[in-house]
Amino acid sequence: MTDRFERHRQAWTHEEIQKLHMLVTKGMSLKAIAKSLTRSEESTKNRAKLDKLKIQKMR
Numbered sequence: 041m042t043d044r045f046e047r048h049r050q051a052w053t054h055e056e057i058q059k060l061h062m063l064v065t066k067g068m069s070l071k072a073i074a075k076s077l078t079r080s081e082e083s084t085k086n087r088a089k090l091d092k093l094k095i096q097k098m099r
Contacts, residue, residue, distance in 0.1 A: 052087055060087060069098040 056077055063073045073095065074084040088095050 057087070057091070060084070061091070061093065064088060064093045064095055067096050070095050071098075 056079075059077060060073065063076060068076075070081050070085060074081040077084060079087075085095065
């Protein structure tokens with residue numbers, strides 16, 4: 041049902057932030073980005089908001 045995230049409440053590394061920026065520029069969905077980073081969707085969305093990134097909405 042729900043995925044478990046072992047990275048709960050851990051700080052973002054520089055490599056993860058770079059990967060987030062790359063995946064957002066490729067136009068991936070929030071769910072795909074979160075799964076790729078092994079982070080929750082909420083955590084990914086919050087980090088993107090901090091970095092002023094716009095994640096595309098899948099229709």
